[in-house]
Amino acid sequence: MGKALIIGCGGVASVAIHKCCQNSEVFEEICIASRTVSKCDALKAKLEGTTKTKITTAQVDADQVEELIALIEKEKPDVVLNLALPYQDLTIMDACLATKTHYIDTANYEPEDTAKFEYSWQWAYRERFEKAGITALLGSGFDPGVTGVFSAYALKHEFDEINYIDILDCNGGDHGYPFATNFNPEINIREVSAKGSYWEDGHWVETEPMEIKKEYNFKEVGQKDMYLLHHEEIESLALNIPGIKRIRFFMTFGQSYLTHLKCLENVGMTSIEPILFEGKEIVPLQFLKAVLPDPASLGPRTKGKTNIGCIFRGKKDGKEKTYYLYNICDHEEAYKETGSQAVAYTTGVPAMIGAMMVMTGKWNKPGVHNIEEFDPDPFMDALNTWGLPWQEDHNPVLVD
C-alpha cells in the first residue's frame, strides 16, 4: 500500500513500529527517524527478518523545519506519524504542509516553557491543510485517541444525544519501584501537576491539582482511587459531541506515587523554570527525568492490567440511557509481544491504526481534525484486529 515516516523512537514509537511491521500489506515501507539514530538502528536490527516491511532509518532534529522538509523530500512518505514529543508538533506540521504530506500525532502541541494544554495552535493550521489538500489527524493514541473514537461510536450507534462523558484511565500495573512514570517523565509530571479542569454547561471549571478524588471498581483490576485531571480530548469533544453537558477525565494513582510527587513538588523538583546550578542553567524537571527510571526499563518488570474507557449518559428514543466502552490491556502480554508495557502499547497501537486509516484513504478529510470527527467504525474494527479489543457494558456503575 504505502510508506510511513515515523518520527521519534521512544516507548510509544517502538510499539507503533512493531505493529506497522505486523501490518506489512499496508505499511510496505517505514522510515524511522529520530534525534538518536542508534535507537532507530537497534529497532530496525531487531525487526528485520521478522517482517516484510522494508525499514530504513534516519537522524533528524524535529525542532528544525528545514531538516524535516529535506527528510520528507528524500523519503517521500505517504504519511508522517509524529511520535516524538508534543514540543515538535508544529515544526512537523510545517514540514508536512511544505511537502503536502498527511500528518498524524498522539498529543497536542505544548510550548516547552509553559505547561499549557490546548489545541489552539494546531487548529490554527486548519485552512492551510485544507488548501494543501492534506489531512492532519490529531490525537491518535488512547487518550486522546481511542476515547474520541469510543465517543463517536457511542454517538453513532447507541445514542441520539450524549449528555455526560466520564473518561476513566486506570493503570493497575505494578513495576515495583517506589516512584517511576509510565511514559516520558517530563510530559507525565507536567500533566499531573497542572491544575485540573472539566467541562460543564459550556465552560471550563478549574480545580486545584488532584483536588477531586473518586473511587471506582475496575473490571479485572479492582477498586482504585482516581483523580480528576485536565485532559486534552475534553476540549475537542466539547465541540464535537452535540448536546454535551459535562465531560470529566479521571486517572488512577497509587498512594506511593502521590506521596513522592508531593514531596518532589514541595522541594521544587517538578518546576519547569530554569535555575542556575554551578554556573549552568538547568530545568529541575529535566534533571528529575534524568535520575528517574527510563519508562522503557519498566517493561520487563510491570505486572497487572490497564483498563481505560468512557462512561456515557444520554438519550435514545426519548429515554435516558447509560453505556460504558472500555479496553483492558495486560502489561506482561504487551511486553511479550512488543518489548513495551501496556501504557506504550495502548498508545502505539492506535497510532499505527490512525496512520493506516489515513494511508488507506478510509479517513481522508483535508484540514486539521480531531479523531472523533471521522467515521469510528473502521477504527473500532481495527482495534479488535490489532490487539486492543473493546468491551461494552449497557448497565455500568456510574461515577458519582
Ligand code: NDP
Ligand atoms: P519517549 O520520551 O519515550 O520518546 C520520545 C522520542 O522522541 C525519543 O525517541 C526522542 O529521541 C524523540 N525526540 C525528542 N525530541 C526530538 C527531536 N527534537 N527530534 C527528533 N526526535 C526527538 O516518549 P513516549 O514514547 O513516551 O511518548 C511519545 C509521544 O506520545 C509523546 O508526545 C507523548 O505525549 C505521547 N503520548 C500519548 C498518549 C496518548 O494516549 N494519546 C499516551 C502516552 C504518550 P531521543 O531518543 O533522542 O530522546
